[in-house]
Amino acid sequence: AEREVVVGVYQNAPKITADADGQPSGILGDLLGEIARSQQWQLKPVQCDWAYCLQLLQAGEIDLLPDVAYTEQRALQLDFHETPALYSWSQLYTAPGVSLNSIEQLAGKTVLVLQDSVQQHYLQRWSTESGIAVQLSTVRSMPEAFALLSAGQAEVVAANHYFGQAQRNKYNLTQSNVIFQPSRLFYATKKGYNQDLLTVIETRLAQWQSNASSPYYQVLQRWGTNTPQRQVPQYVWLILAMLSSLLLLALAGAWWLKRQVSDKTRHLQVSEDRLNTILNSVDAHIYIKDIKGRYQYVNRKVAQLFGCEPAEAVGRRDDAFFDAASSANIQQNDQKVLQLGERLVEEEYNTSLDGEQSHTFLSVKLPLRDNRGHIYALCGISTDITELKQHQQEIHQLAFYDVLTGLPNRRMVLERLKHAVEFKQRQTDSAQGALLFIDLDHFKDLNDSLGHAMGDQLLQQVAQRLQTHLRKVDTLARLGGDEFVVLLTDLHPDIELSSQKASLIGEKIVQLLAEPFELQERPYTISASVGVAMFSDGCNSDELLQRADLAMYDAKDRGRNGVRFFNQQMQADVSSRADIVNGLRLALAQQQFVLHFQPQLQRDAGVVGAEVLIRWQHPTEGMIAPAHFIPVAESSGQIQAIGRWVLQQSCHQLAEWARWPETANWYLAVNISARQLHSSGFVAEVSKVLQDSGARPQCLVLEITESQLLQDIDSVIAKMQQLTALGVRFSLDDFGTGYSSLSYLKRLPLRQLKIDRSFVRDILTDPNDKAIIKTILALGQSLELAVIAEGVETDDQYQKLLQLGCQQFQGYYFGKPESLDVFMKNCK
Template sequence: MIRTIVLLLLLVSAAKALGREVVVGVYQNPPKLVAAADGAASGILGDLLTEIAGRENWQLKTVQCDWAYCLQLLQAGEIDLLPDVAFSEERALLLDFHRTPALFSWSQLYLAPGVPLDSLADLTGKKVLVLRDSIQQRYLQQQLNSAGIEAQLIETRSMAEAFAMVAAGQADAVAANHYFGRAHMDEYQLMQGDIVFQPVQLFYASRKGRNQDLLAVIETDLAQWQANASSPYYHILQRWGANTPPLQMPERVWWLLSMLSALLLLALLGAWWLKKQVAEKTRHLQASEERLSTILNSVDAHIYIKDTKGRYQYLNRKVAELFGCTAEQALGRRDDAFFDAATSANLQQNDQRVLQQGQRIVEEERNCSLDGQQCHTYLSVKMPLRDAKGKIYALCGISTDITEHKQQQQEIHQLAFYDALTGLPNRRLLLERLQHAVALNQRQPQQGALLFIDLDHFKDLNDSLGHAMGDKLLQLAAQRLQQHLRKIDTLARLGGDEFVVLLTDMHPDAELAIQKAGLIADKIVQLMAEAFMLQERPYSLSASVGVVMFSDGCNADELLQRADLAMYDAKERGRNGVRFFNQQMQAEVSARTELATGLRQAMAQQQFVLHFQPQIQGDTTVGAEVLLRWQHPDKGLVAPGLFIPVAESSGQILQIGRWVLQQACMQLAEWARHSDTASWYLAVNVSARQLHDVHFVDEVKKALRDNGAIAENLVLELTESQLLQDIDTVIHKMQQLTALGVRFSLDDFGTGYSSLSYLKRLPLSQLKIDRSFVRDILTDANDKAIIKTILALGQSLELAVIAEGVETEPQYQKLLQLGCQQFQGYLFGKPVALAEFAKAQLGSFTQR
């Protein structure tokens, strides 16, 4: 027993000295990095560097600075090393790192008491503190910008300063690494938020191309220490609050022990007059044993010795606490007295590899108590103990509890590969599995399919019941879909209300596989049509499903894109249905892409022209509507119905719309110079993208100002569908422009879904009767009644009413009879170029 314990005590190794001064930047970020009272580097990373420096005979010279200044000094080469640097591709361009991470970390938001925060959207209007020039600052700013969230990020020099400011009520939240947050949240009485983000690896860094020898030494020591549970690495982690393994002894200690044992044996065989000396040596050995026992009972690791029968011969305090008894009570007993049957069998199997085969093993062991209620994961190092003849007589084991580390690994894995709301695989994991399935299909052809699912009108649910109910429905939908799919199928959530199902191992016959995929897709549509219970009330919706077979694509990205195209085709065909991908869809997409490319050239080469269609009152021209045309060099005049939707979806409509506004205001300014046309106005159609653009009001003001146009002669035409989204913001923009004199006309009135309550709030000057009502006014009593209602509504709200699409004299006379005063249509003139318009309209319309 004494021999074995003494062997465990003598675990020490010496390192070759390098003898050089190393300048180290230190900033306050406990427990990872702190400056001690004497200015020396401390904390987990500081103590690790001090341990390496002692072994290498480096002379550490510390420079205390805040994080941002430390980083500047490092990049300028004024310090050699900076601990606690998170790796990023951007930093790798300026700095050098070693390969083995010193620590793993992630970030969280810590909140002032009473601050609600369930998602990033809740940060709107809040003040969030971030460490200046940190990865957390850049990451949060990118997320806020991409999500359109208006939150104020405030830079601080240190985490302690940031926590103090939140505690003092100067901010709502602070972004911090979990090491600092857990250590100090109670001190500042802050709450731990639910938002966890940005797992990172932490390193020692140096300036690019400098100090490669320092990083090489750090890399070597870290790699060796992290593979050895008894290394200084784990001792330092334990010192700062983490579980660490115990020490292991160098092999040369065995020789020393053998020599001591031989001397002790010779002393015992000596003459009686040596008894006093033997007794003295025995007392020294007992004192050493007591000191070693004190050390082994102080380390935060489980150390034990078992004989060849698996009976405990020695155990330290940690093992006794685990067993719930004293060390003396556990001696001579086996694992089945303390662990359940499965754990005991696994431990016995690992022990036999050591005792019978003489192997030194390092294994992860999951041990559960006798009642199975408590389970922990241990990293166990087990080695054989041999006598002088080389015979194995026992094993020594060192087990470190890594349960928390495993949980952290699982949390990081969960964040990286699974959707936080539904627990389903996310886009990243789906693409990995899809790429694997495609690669397998290329080597050994098998039938597979990809189903792209989108919930119809999901936004209406969020708008009516709130995002919390929307999240609840997504969870219920995920559960329902998961219950009706095979275990080998993958159900993933891409984000929002989009789900994807990956079907593999389908019928080898292509036709039968397509039928099977169609049946599954139809089943999904039926499942989503069944009502969900929200707030104890049934809520119904539908789903559109796009299907693509593996044979329709050659790689994962192409399959996902084509399934998405098929889903949108299902939506365009009325939703609540299934569509399979076909080549026609791809051709349409290619055509739209070609059209989008042509639009960019059209804008650059000034291929757009404006046509004007007159608007009259009585027999006099009072204005015109501006209509955009594309004079394509090869295809001739392209109708707006072909290119306007593409311009809308690609965002090019914003640039085109600005050009139309400038041209219209230029023409208004020109007309204002002549008495015959000074009172003419121009009606300009405004797209939905323009209206909801944050710069729309400024662009209208700029067009009027640049050209000197009269604001009262500019009429902006909106459609009812444009008012369905963010109505309050739209009204505010309209009021700003109305204050300048700009007028608004509601186009296609009667065909949309606007509320009359909103109509009262809109600063309109004109309603425009849609041509569909004018076309059948002579034959359809309903159309006639609708027009009468619109005219009455306009009169009641003091709005002018203009009828468009007037093509015949009887239509015109009927509209006059009903009380309509303003008209537009082919009867009075087709849309023509400016020169032809001016020539035709100067005069009256008495000769039609």
């Protein structure tokens, strides 16, 4: 049976067209006719325009379509035989008057193309990839396109060269030399259908193309294409293909590059924006300077500091923004980075050009290197640490300076002292040093009387006065309260000379502070005691301070308002005092105290009583006199317990004496310390002891000294009155040595004045002492007080006292302080 083959036919002479009967004609039509005849196929032509033909083929409406250029796209839907039926290429044809030498000149022109043709697809892709806008206008057939072009409706038409060659003269068109897209033309079938047709066509074409007298070449001749398909030499095709590929590649490359560049540019811009946002929002000054110190980049923070826009800073150097000293320093740091190529971290103190603003920066600078490692710039990050520095300064000020006077404080001077001492110990031949300890005399009285605000004012004035008179190298510091020290570190290496100098400075300080100050617009006079300790071998700073302190106390002990140098005796005193304090702790518990009794006599009556005097029977040191331990016990507070014990023992003794007629009226004079007298429970304590012992209060005489009355006199008087009410008597010891005032003497419920033994001692030789004794006796008479003279050692003294009218006596002349047994024996 005949094979019916439905063939699509469209107008594209000379390749394909329909003859008068509608049968396929043209090169490919005739060729198909020849094959059909040889195969007894019955061709059923379907007239269609190109695009429609393609649609019909894809839809399976037609079996075979001639003149289909191979493309990969089409190969997805269509099947092709292997040997091309024809080789062709595309060419551009122009309307009269339009010239075209290169494909780029298509820009802005309207180009007619056959719808769904390879030309349309090629030019569309080229336009997109090259970025050259071409207006493509599609037509249904090539004759239509040529007609439109010749009618001036368009400027260019893209056609396969077979059609163009054959028709251009008819339409009066010009063939440009722009050729493109070499293509191979085939008969095509719908994918998967009519493979048999293609097999036959392939066989025929392969046979015929290798035979010059075959129907293939006859058909070609018939259609005026004398040029057999291979007439265009192979190499032209190759070149054309290469050129075209190259062009495509170049265009694709250009397009790709352009895209890359624009992508990169866009990315760069995004990155730069992002980076700028970060750089401008961080709290640091970030900049880049070239090797000549010119800013290449500054972030917003730097621009704010410079008071300009970031762009305005670029190209300028630091001397445009900072004063000369600052910019010189910055430049020096920059050079270190640029020349040594090292990272630098430095504090920079920069002052603005007008000198009005100063900031401290912590700057980190690093070199920037190119690919070859050459430094071409530096990058700096500077953080403003001005506030931090101020805080540090404040903290330092608080930690090392005294708030009231602004002087270095204890901590600072001790640190300096430590360094100075250590330095001196390392370099023994270096300058000598000394520490002067200054304490204001009776500063507490000022505080108590005028208040702390006045006290503070005085301390400030003292600090100021001392500071203005001391040299810069000397450290004046306030230790606290009214204590100041001066550290001298550059004295002459010779110890003699340096001690003289330190002494002079100490004296000068005493003099300076003795001059009146002004408080509440009134002159105020104060004095100071100064202790001096010279740097010496093996003495550390703490010991030195202690030594100066001891010396100062010694100056106080010696009447204040003077200078004392530390000596080893002071040290010995201190350690012996420590021994005493420790020993006293055990003494009471271990019953190491004993009482001695010294007789007191009444003129014409003999012994009337005794003074009780304590002794310390030390287990190793032997008998210790009260002068050695009573003052220590006073200052250590141990006197209270000791005093209570003395009182208890005395009262027991009185109670014991009360049992015997010859001693029943004897009294005992007991020394009362200041601490005892001022303690709040003193009255209760005495009355309890009296009660417990059963002693008669009238026989108890409490000896107090004038100095104990200086403080809190009203309360002392009240206590004395309460005890007097019980019957207890009071005697004022050491009378005449202090500054008794008649006014309070009258208010005190005293029974007796005791003439100090220093007056008695010289009564025969010193008319003054004699006059004093006379006065005391007269005073006693007028105040109705008994007067007893103590320290009577000789008969001459006794006679003189009798002569002056003294009635009562105590002294070695009558009897030394002895144990109770000895005392009692002596009295018999």
